[in-house]
Amino acid sequence: MTEPTTHRTEVVVVGGGQAGLATSWHLVRDGVDHVVLEAHTLGHEWADTRWDNFTLVTPNWHCRLPGYEYDGPDPDGFMTRDEVVAWLAGYAPTFGPPVREHTRVTSLTERAEGGFRVEATGPDGPEVWEAGSVVVATGGYHVPIVPSWAPALDPSITQLHSADYRNAAQLPEGGVLVVGSGQSGAQIAEDLHLEGRTVHLALGDAPRVARFHRGRDCMTWLAEMGLYDTGVAQYPGGLAAREKTNHYVTGRDGGRDIDLRAFAAEGMRLYGMLEGGAGTELTFLPTLTAALDGADDVYRSICRDIDRYIDAQGIEAPPAAPYTAVWEPDTDPTSLDLAAAGISTVVWAIGYRPDYRWVGAGVFDGTGRPTHSRGVTALPGLYFLGLPWLHTWGSGRFLGIAADAEHVTGVITGRKGGARTEPAADLARRRSPGEIASDVALAG
Structure with a gap:
């Protein structure tokens, strides 16, 4: 067996996505010796786990990393998957992070003499990295969730997770059941619906x-x-906010609402929460009406919050256009025969679970998620970045990564002050009248 090559550095960053690169930017700036270990290639998640017609759901001006921000012609637009990949690919060359691609970390343990031992497999074989600090920047979406009873479905039914969905053409002919109405599920259902497929959601x-x-x-x-x-x-x-599902909306074709009621009026079949199934028979909870009403209540509540802000600040803005439901279910369906409905495919869009089994440290709760305060764990020298709601709603997104990375690297280096990240509120205010007028036209 090949003996691992041993390296020593101050900080090991695990993961070369936006969180890992943002961490590296701060460490490079501060002259801290470190390495970024990436199992695939930098930013591969954007290219490998998004469907062909994917677009951002946040405006392009949200795309900001330390020392690097979107500077294209459409700050209020929504980049496509390929545009995001190209934009992110331009980041690393601006500061030269010490990255080792195709290097998969397999183990992280504490060293008796202090610090950590990181074991990995790289292009040339096994490696060992000894470091005083480790930043785990692999995000929180590791293992696609599929129900334990999914294998009981008829083998003639094609099943795939949203991470593996690319386009309607990859699926066999017939109807498609999308399970889950979060951002991915709602947008994949929209994608299939626009392609003329019979969609059940x-x-x-x-x-x-x-x-x-x-x-x-x-x-x-x-x-x-x-x-x-x-x-x-x-x-x-x-902290319960960390468990909430993100609001569904789309940036497709310049951005618009996702109104499931409108899709239903156009022929999409809607159901409540999927309860179970075997063969071709599925059962649902009678929650469809409550789910639609609940989503609409949040929609209206957010609009009212914005109205109050506009009034309090004395902002001149066009009048509100209240939402009116365009479709109501006659009943809450509780069963579905996939074969009778002509459904050939089930797309599971019910999320992911974290998988930190390679981290040999007692910093996790009963669900396998790391316990931390803004990415800083109770174990000195061990940090996490890139998690949803790590500190704010912007954490885990381009908009919040810079502030989180600055905080964690500041703890590592003991740095006080330094370059400060401009709050999102200030960024939003730095918009010209022309940009606001552009928004008015888009909204009209």
Whole structure:
């Protein structure tokens, strides 16, 4: 057996996505010796796990990393998957991070003499890295979730997770059942619907949000209101916010609402939460009406919050256009025969679970998620970045990565002050009248 090559460095960063690269930018700036270990290639998740017609759901101006931001012609637009891949690919060359691609970390353990031992497999064989600090920047979406009873479905039914969905043409002919109405599920259902496929959608409890309200993108309003800068502990329910599903909306074709009621009026079949199944028979909970009403309540609540902000600040904005439901279910269906409905494919869009089994440290809760305060664990020298709601709603997104990375690297180096990240609220306010007028036209 080949003996591993041993290396020593101050910091090991595990993961070369936006979180890992943002961490490296700060460490390079501060002259800290470190390495970024990436199992595949930099930013591969964007190219490998998004479907062909994927677009960002946040405006392009949200795309900001330390020392690097979107500077294209459409700050209020929504980059496609390929545009995001190209934009992110331009980041590393601006500061030269010490990256080792195709190097998969297999083990992280504490060293008796202090610090950590990181074992990995690289292009040339096994490697060992000894470091005083480790930043785990692999995100929180590792293992696609599929129900334990999924193998009991008829083998003639094609099953795939949303991570493996690319386009309608890859699926066999026939109807498609999409399970899950979060961002991925709702957008994949939209993609299939626009391609003319017969779509069935099983809803969870995901809320929705208007794309535009009173002349501006809702996410721009929310950023200006400070929502993306508010720490998770300050939200109602506190840390429970980390378990909430993101609102569904789309950036496709310049951005618009995803209105499942409108899709239903056009022929999409909607159901409540999927309960179970075997063979070709599925059962659902009678939650469809409540799911639609709940999503609409959140939609209206966000619009009212924006209205109050507009009034309080004395902002001139176009009048609100209240949402009116265009479709109501006659009943909440509780069963479906896949064969009788002509459904050939099930797309599971019910999320992921974390997998940190390679981390040999007692910093996890009963669900396998790391316990931390803004990425800093109780074990000195071990940190996490890139997690949803790590600190704010913007954490895990391009908009919040810079501040989180700066905080964690500041703890590592003991640095006080330094380059400060501009709050999202200030970024949102730095918009010209022309840009706001552009929003009005888009919303109109």
